[in-house]
Structure formats: C-alpha cells, structure tokens
Amino acid sequence: MYDDQPVQPADMSKRLSALAANMATLRHDIESGQLTLDPEAGKQIRDMLAKQIDQVDGWLEQARGLARRAPLGENPVGHAMAGKFEQRAGGEGTSFAAVFSSYRQVLQDTDDTVGEAMRLYRETEDRTSDTFKKLAN
Template sequence: MYVDDNPASVADTPVTSAGHAATTLAERMVDVAALDAAVKSGDVILEPEAGERLLTTLRGQADSAAEWLNRLRGMSRPVPLGTNWVGQAMSGKFERRADGEDVSFVNVLYQYHQMLVKAHDAVAEAIARYQTSEEGSAQAFQRVSSKF
C-alpha cells in the first residue's frame, strides 16, 4: 500500500492524479489520527445529536466507498486491446492502474474507506465520552443538591 506510517514517503509519490489523491488522502489520514488522539485524551467530545449527523454522513461515505471498491476490483483484469505489443502494453497499464500499483485506484479507495471507518469510530467514541461526562456531571449535581 502507498500510505503508511512514514509521512516522508508522501514526498516520493509521482505527480499524477492518483498520486495527488494518495498524497491528499495521506494528509487527511493524519487529520483523522489527530482527531482520534484528541478524542482518546478527552480533549474532544461530541454532543449526541450533532455527532449522529456526522456518523450518518461518514457511514454513507464509507458505504459508497465500499461499493466503488467492489466495482473497481472487478475492473482489475486485462483489457482486450489486441495481441500486438502495443495492445498488450496498454492492457497491462490499465490493469495496473486499476489495481496493482501503489497509487492504483483500488489502493487509494481502500485507504479512503479505512480512513472513513476510523473517523466513524473516533466520532462514536467522542459521543460516548460526552454521554459519560454528562452522566457524571448529573450524578455529581444530584449528590450536591441532595445535601441542601
């Protein structure tokens, strides 16, 4: 896969549409990792109503990405462009672009799907932390108010 834990590898990406998409995706994956870290540290919590809207959007995008991923995997086969050497070379090139290169459509879309799933999980955790915080605050208030 193209995107890994080493951000320095982003600079080595060829300047193509797929390469640009992979670079942009790598940047967004860093953003999602930062969100996840902020949620885990307790710096970010989400009110359930707003969080649910965000979860719905992320779930819809992840479902769409999974659907496109299945379609793209079906395209990663040799294209019948003839038996001459040019047709064979172009057929292989199209197949590798669909799936097989580091910045192939399948690899980039797979990573996008994984990023959406991680973002969804981070948002769900932020909602749960909000609810836990609210319940704790309500219990503390009830203890204080019962003393009066």
C-alpha cells in the first residue's frame, strides 16, 4: 500500500467500497447498542475527520478545476487526449472527482457514526447515573 507504485483510481474505488462496507457494519453495531464511544475519544476522532474532510474538499476543488478540455490542438489526437484528461479529472466512475467525492462521503458517514456512538454513550451514562441515584435514595 505504501510502496512507490501510484494508486490507480479503480483501485481506490474498490478500497472505498470496502471501507463503506466496514462503516455499514460499524453503524449496525452502534445502532444495535453493541458499541458506544466515550465523548472525549469521539471528539478527537471527529477533529481528525474534520481535518481530512477539509483536505478532501481542497482536492475536489482542484480536480473540478482540471475537469475541462485542455487546449491540445485542433487535430484528432489533441481532441482525444483533451477528452481523456477531462474525463479522468471530472467524469463519472473512477475519475479523480468521483473518487474524492466517494471518499468524502465515507468520511462524512464516519463522522455521523462517531457522533451517534457518542450520543449512545451519553444516554447509557445518564441511565446508569439515574439508576445509581434511585438506589441511593
């Protein structure tokens, strides 16, 4: 993963699909009450996610800026290459913009999931605290 070989957009798309599936499992565990998250740890995670989302937003802006036809000449090869570059930057599927958009969505879903886990932790803490107060009286 961290070798000198560049990651191809199609490979990144597959990795994002796997990550999204993992997030769905995590969300299920949280929604079923099997997993909660201490708010302090959750805040640290959410801060890291916010920084990553900001960075991805910058990448998306750059990719969208590249998604235009480059002036490569008025000939068949120039037109073909300009179209190819435009699609690779801003097209559908495995273009840079599409992959970055998918990655940003996974980050946002992760942030939402962390927020939900923190909320459930607080609810559990409140119920436990109420129970102890009732026992003490």
